[in-house]
Amino acid sequence: MRKKLADKDVVVTERSPIVSSAHLVSPKSAEMSEFEFGLIVAGNAFHRWIAHCMSAAGLKDLTPLDVLVLHHVTHRARDKRLADICFIMNVEDTHLINYSLKKLQNLKVVEASKNGKEVTYASTEVGRSFVQRYREIRESCLINAMNADDALNRDIGELARLLRVLSGMYDQAARAAASL
Template identity: 55%
Template sequence: MTESNSGDERGDAAQPRRYIVSSSHLVSEQAAELSEFEFGLIIAGNAFGRWVVRCMAAAGMPDLSTLDVLVLHSVYHRARGKRLADICFVLNIEESHTVNYALKKLCRLGLVQRHRQGKEVVFEVTADGENCIRKYREVREACLVSTFSSLGAWSTATWRRWPRTCACSRVSMTRRRARQRRFEGFSRKRRRKLRRLRTQRFLP
C-alpha cells in the first residue's frame, strides 16, 4: 500500500520543463529562457543569411555570400561613398579583413569601385551594382513584401504598439508560469479541489 502511494506521488510530481535549445549544457536555472532566445537568434540569423543569398541569386548574382550582399547594400546606402571603417561600424563587424575581402570581391565583379578622397579610400557602387540592387529590390518586393502584406494590413499605429504588446505578453507568460509553480507545490488533495473549481467555473 505504501509503495503504491509513493508511486502515485511520483506520478503526480512536477515534471521538469524541457527547453528547446541547441546547447543543453549552457542552460542556466536562473535564466533558462535566455538559452531559448539564443537558439531563436541562431535560427533567425541562418534563415536571414539564406534568404539574402537566394534573393541575390534570383537577381542574377549567385556567387555572393551573405556578407557580400550586406556589404553591397551598405555601400549603396544613401548613395554616398563609404570607407571601410564606416561599413564595419554599421554592420558591427570587428574583423575588418573580412569586409575588406568582400569589397575586393565586389570590385572584381564590377559592382563596386574604389577611389581616393585625400588620404582615405572610399567605395561606391557602380552602374552594374545599382542595376543588381534594383533587381534585388524587385525580387524582395515580389517574394517577401507581398507575402508579408497578405498577412494583413498593419497600420503605423499597430507597429508602434507591437513592442508594448510583446512586453505585455511576456509579463502574462511569466505570471502564468508563477501560478503553475505555486499550483505544483500544493498537496494532491488541494490540487484536486482547484481542478474541480476551475472546471465548474466554465460549466454553463
C-alpha cells in the same frame, strides 16, 4: 516537474524551452537560451535568403556578407570608408569586409575612389541595378508573402528595437569576457 540538465535541477513548466545547447540553460533564464536558438535559426535562414535573393537578382556566388556589404555601400548613395562599413555592420575583422569589397570591385558592382589618403567605396550603376532587382524580388517573395498589417509591422519594429538593445548587451558581455 524537475529535470536534470547539465547536472543541475531545472524546474520545467508544461512547455520545455526549445534550445540548441541544453547545457547552457539556466534556471534564471531558459528564455535567453530559447532566444539564442531562435537567433541562430533565424540568422541562418536570413543569410540563406539574402544569398538566394541576390542570386535570383543575377549576382551569383556571393556570400551573405558580400550581399550585406553591397547593400550597405549602396545605402543612401554616399561613399563609405572601410572603417565606417565595419562600424555600422558591427564587424571587428576589417579583412572580412575588405575581402568582400575586393570581390565586389572585381564584379564591377562597387568602385573605390581615393581622396588624399582616404579610400571610399560606392556602388556602380551595375551594382545599383542588381540591388534594385534584389528589392523587386524581396518585395515579391518576402514582403508580399508576409501580408503584414499595421499591428504586425509595429511588432516587427519593436522586435528590431529589442534586437539592437540585446546586441549592445552582447557587445558589453563580450568586452567583459575578453577582460577575464
